[in-house]
Amino acid sequence: MNAPVTNPDLRRIHGFPVSGDQLVVGGLPLRRLAARVGTTPFYAYDRGLLTERVAALRHHLPAGLHLSYAVKANPMPAVIGHLARLVDGMDVASAGELAKVLDAGMDPSHVSFAGPGKRAEELAQAVAAGVTVNIESPAELEVLTREAARIGVAPRVAVRVNPDFDLRGSGMRMGGGAKQFGIDAEEVPQLLRRIAELDADFVGFHVFWGSQALRPALIREAQEKSVDLVLRLTEHAPGPPELVNVGGGFGIPYHEKDEALPLAVVGEGMAALSDRLARDLPEARLGIELGRYIVGEAGVYVCRVVDRKVSRGQVFLVTDGGLHHHLAATGNFGQVLRRNYPVVLGTRMAAAAVETQSVVGCLCTPIDLLADRVELPRAEVGDLVVIFQSGAYGASASPHGFLGHGGPAEVLV
Template structure:
């Protein structure tokens, strides 16, 4: 078990009243960690997820891990041996990817408002910079000149279409991300006069989507748009990153994403690229889809409390560790993540209870009136689907409570 940062990941099976992660029963895992709250991530579950995806998709598609989903160093190192590259959005994430052993040429750096220091780090490392604006293009060229290097760049396109049914919209509107598609030809013309190595395009139009049809449609539009704009490029298209958007089910009524329609669309895209841009490699950029299901968040009940007939389980964890589970990370209508009393998985009385943390705000709510095994002080609350957007996406400093541990098992 490794604890390079703080937090775990998840794949679980119920047996003998215990939740198991990485072969360890939950109670034993909690003893090994030594304290709650903690995140635990299952390396076997991550590897199985990547293998499943590779088996379902065409072999010509490259898989990149979006490090923002979970930047735990040990997890990144594990994933480095499973994927074809990593996508980062800060100098800190760039260091994590490089320290994990990812080749600099397989690291891409996206995000608006990159600092001068970040540009210098990326250019010096040899990472691929995704240009988010014409101004950034000029700054990257200046940085390359200062360092005596030719920066590798891709233009991030903000297309006129959107990813339908996306949980988060990142294209097809007035946004801080990318260059509006109608501005790209002029930008490419200017890029050809600068000391920049044009590699390709990046499109990321949405996230957390469970509609295979919508994803396949957006991918088709992305490939066709990139090929049209490649006619204006100063060099042949060598890489096309069409983002991800693959969602995972968190809530009742949601189902796993169907991969067959997406795979069929990608087969057509690869054939089209082979005919029109034979040097181009097609990249999928996935984060949540690879790691969310491999992680759990575990906290301990400190007290049972009854208020106006409602049971509250007061725990040592909360939104400062797991903002997404509290409903405050992009949910329009708050819904409960899958939650259980981990050491009482079968049998015994059940009740409706709310799971809350120690923060002085009513937003500190991990589960709102859900059916659970009756819990007492000392019992363990488990929040599933917690492998993505956990500690690094949460207000850990709020009120000064200790951080959650993270472990990879």
């Protein structure tokens, strides 16, 4: 959701204002922001855009919905601290993320801990903190309750369900078929009976079917099937669920042919789902967790052109950035086909695109390609390249140690 334009001299691109020849991030023209950061490359996250995105979700989605932030999308402490005041809960995937969330002041009872392979010491930390653990396997349940008995605290548990449906059309399918995530739906009744035998507080269900979905009909179908599944499984539960988390899955448009998700349409479907849940499971609250959708479009990655070279007719802009900072932009973070993220010369916004150029990093590998043959103004050494849609799965999802260049700076502005 774009911020309202209050200055008629400003235009916007991917939600960010443009003033003269410079992109504006967090109210600062890009060169001024770069000077304030003091180094390139860097990630910058716009707190205003984060606030607006959560406000849009509150406006379009049903009242009473439990909105959680999936910390794995962007675990920068300043981002977590800002969002902790805006969302209802947070989902973490490690003890490291848990520590950041607790440091930000999030109520532990509104924190969930998901993901396979939780170590015994991580489960002990979760129990001691009072967060809800999403059980990913029968063995994990046994380790959790053993650690809880040692501490003397009954653990809060939810069951992460690997659904018995498989929806095509999401960017990444996280459920259905054989998966390392969650417990197969047909095995859940037995696990619920085991929870009833143990000293554990049953909180609810978590059905995470996929991510990066841009079609409202797909999201609605997945959520409806998730609730159908939960209603069947509740018959075996040790008590009524407090929370029914139907995952997230909301996508953002990364590429030229992608269309933005019509949030109002999604909201209409979720309103009907919320009404159904209120009727059939009146003690349960409907919940979703979103990471990419909240932070993805609020962040940019900025690197500096350090060399301009021509090889057999192709222009390469060699930057001080690369895949060691932004693996996803190079297409090496699980994408099947490599496509360019939106990219601009953030210090030549008033100039026309007159040349086909490829933006590459400083690493000794041909896959260090940030943008392949894009139309840009003619770039020179010192220009700042900006890659949009970089707020999620950027810095923390990249191999900073490769070739010893180190990691990028991060700022919330």
